[in-house]
Amino acid sequence: MTNVQPDTEQRSIAQLEEEGDIAADYIEELLDICDLDGDIDIDARNGRAYVSVHAADGANLSLLSKPDTVSALQELTRLAVQSKTGSFSRLILDIGGSRDARRAELERLVARAAERIEEGAAEASLPPMSSYERKLVHDLVAERGLHSASRGEGADRHTVITRVG
Incomplete structure (x- = not known):
């Protein structure tokens, strides 16, 4: 056992x-x-x-x-x-300080994705990332008043950002 x-x-x-x-x-x-x-x-x-x-x-x-x-x-x-x-x-x-640097990079990715949503895109997909990074992204997206969900499997799992529906 x-x-x-x-x-x-x-x-x-x-x-x-x-x-x-x-x-x-x-x-x-x-x-x-x-x-x-x-x-x-x-x-x-x-x-x-x-x-x-x-x-x-x-x-x-x-x-x-x-x-x-x-x-x-x-x-x-x-x-x-x-x-x-x-x-x-x-x-x-x-x-x-690698985690702080990566968080700052994720903040920039989320900001660019949020801009695409504000410009009329239905959704914005981010590149695949670890579960820890996706958790950070979900928190950052929620702070902006948007919705996020993880899609895909394994190494292809990524976050998709949309308007709150």
């Missing part, structure tokens, strides 16, 4: 902190291998562990803070946590 928790099960703060500690150890080893300096912060909120890596000016985290790299490292870190806990992890990894 496996000990895999369903996505809908809410984790305790202690479980999230354990995930964060395991993830931080994994990332710390990676930074050591890459000979990069970075400070690691762990937080537990909204049913997820958040691990942030930041460094003082002059440290070169830019190599690891590209969106595709952060996404890949997040998946590897989730696997490391899962191998230690036996449970699927939904942890979020941020390196060098």
Whole structure:
């Protein structure tokens, strides 16, 4: 019998902190291998562990803070946590402010899509993105008083924005 928790099960703060500690150890080893300096912060909120890596000016985290790299490292870190806990992890990894940069990019995408709707388009589709990014987009769209829905499957899952009907 496996000990895999369903996505809908809410984790305790202690479980999230354990995930964060395991993830931080994994990332710390990676930074050591890459000979990069970075400070690691762990937080537990909204049913997820958040691990942030930041460094003082002059440290070169830019190599690891590209969106595709952060996404890949997040998946590897989730696997490391899962191998230690036996449970699927939904942890979020941020390196060098990459999540804030991606949120700003998503805000620009939503603003352009909202402009298309205001100019008369029936709907505006955004490119495929992760479930976490789609959640951010849904929140941004709602703040603008518009409606959004996810469509597609797997790697093609994307958000479509429409007027509130």
